Amino acid sequence: MALEKKIRELKEKREKMLLGGGEEAIVKQKAMGKNTARERIMAILDAGTFNEYDMFVEHDARDFGMDKKNLPSDGVVIGTGTVHGNPVAIFAQDFTVAGGSLGLMHSRKITKIMDHALKMRIPLIGINDSGGARIQEGVNSLAGYGEIFFRNTISSGVIPQISVILGPCAGGAVYSPALTDFVFVVDNISKMFITGPEVIKTVLGEEISMEALGGARVHCETSGNAHFFSSSEEECFSQIKRLISFIPRNNEMKAAVAETLPPEAGYDIEKIVPGDPTLPYDVREVIRAVADSSDFFEIQEMYARNMVIGFGRLGGRTVGFVANQPLEMAGVLDVDSSDKAARFIRYCDAFSIPLVTLVDLPGYLPGVDQEHAGVIRHGAKVLYAYSEATVPKLTVILRKAYGGGYIAMSSRHLRADFVFAWPTAEIAVMGPEGAANIIFRKEITSAANPDEMRRQKVDEYREKFANPYVAASRGYVDAVIEPSETRRLLLHGLEVSENKDVQMPWKKHGIPPF
């Protein structure tokens, strides 16, 4: 009898906690198109796998009337569960409880689950929906953020860390997502900024809406702070689950190997890339033409579109694709595309995911704005990331690979393991027009018909250098291949590289140009 009573008491206590900030607050949350913290967790995790901890944690703040305030679960839900059978640690801030504000105990719950994730070497998923620091708790609240940032950094490259922004995430709070691997945002729901519209108006006199300042679209298109855009929370959750299916649990494991499935029949690889190197095409079609099931999971689709990055599978193994996109800005390297590629390369290297690089670029983007924005320093990140990466590196030069761009895009010189080139490849210092204009300047300007002479010299140069055979003759390219052989050779290259072992000189850490 006594036991039954105690169990009933427990159930009642739990029921109360599960209501979070209460029915009224939940109605408000729903009206904004938002799910509650626990609903979000359940939607991401496999059904029935969520186990919640620290449900009865309470704050002990006494000032500003806080002693009379009861905050269920202190405004954050933590626990563990599985996604597609993979164990994960998860936390979700509960906006219905004091606006999800972060106080000391709230932060201790988060750091507890973070410590757990690191110790167990399992991915961490953090759902952010918070008005910011709990001001009544003063410096304790700041300490809480600091403890979170520290753990984000220590866990970086050891376990995957995923941030999901499902509400406001402002001020210092934004630095936790910024330190994690992937940031998911939802249109009209996510808001991220260091200083909000009001402060900006007061201090600088500039007027801007929250959405235009730090909405989902801005962070996906302009700032590059977010990696995955979606129109609803449901779409966002399925993206998260898809991501988890590609990546390993930690840096000492490899991603699960799926069944090898051929690309879909609809992709004719020989019909995608025009022979003329000045004509555009969508490089994602080439990726789909070689990837298992033609399945490509693109990352940062809306940001720096001249560079395409994302996950796919080859022979069932996860690979990271990095590709120049001739469809956008002719596929040039610039400040943003360099940042985008370099970070992804380092992610793949940290988590033992082989890199497959598809090359077709005219070089770096010229311009005062690029130079002044530091394209030297940003462009160097690509060189750094590729050189430092010790995962298998497979490169396919589809068409043009000119100048510094050729070197940067996982060339032999940065220790690519296999470099294949299509017969359409042009590996040269620059395109024929540019080169002829420099090499034959005298002949051209002094000719009776300069235009005719220029055309002749351009053709001469093209004939001699705009091909893969000069590079192949020096061994910089391992094989010139037919496009239809690409998948077979990539699969083979991965198989051969399975036990790749490279010893790097001891160092505490490098000093990448970031």
Next chain:
Amino acid sequence: MEKKNTDRLIIDHTTYSTRLSRRFTSRKPYEPPVPGRIQSFIPGTVVEVLVKTGDAVKEGDDIVILDAMKMKNRLKSHIDGKVMAVNVSPGDRVTKGAVLVEIA
């Protein structure tokens, strides 16, 4: 596919058919600095204009006091010369790069 592919980008004398990004098309053309121009280096509010048209000024003279980020910034002349135009008055809110006073 999305949109057209008809934009052109020239790199090393070669013209590529491609799409231009918004960042590229909206970039501001470079303008060399004009030493006589007193410009706001940050958005803010003009507190005080210390000169009027026709005044002779020396390099290093304070020209405008601009309130920005809770600081009263003294904008100084880079050259010796004469004030040709005063484009703002106290209380005006100015954007970054606005030309406040012109000296020649």
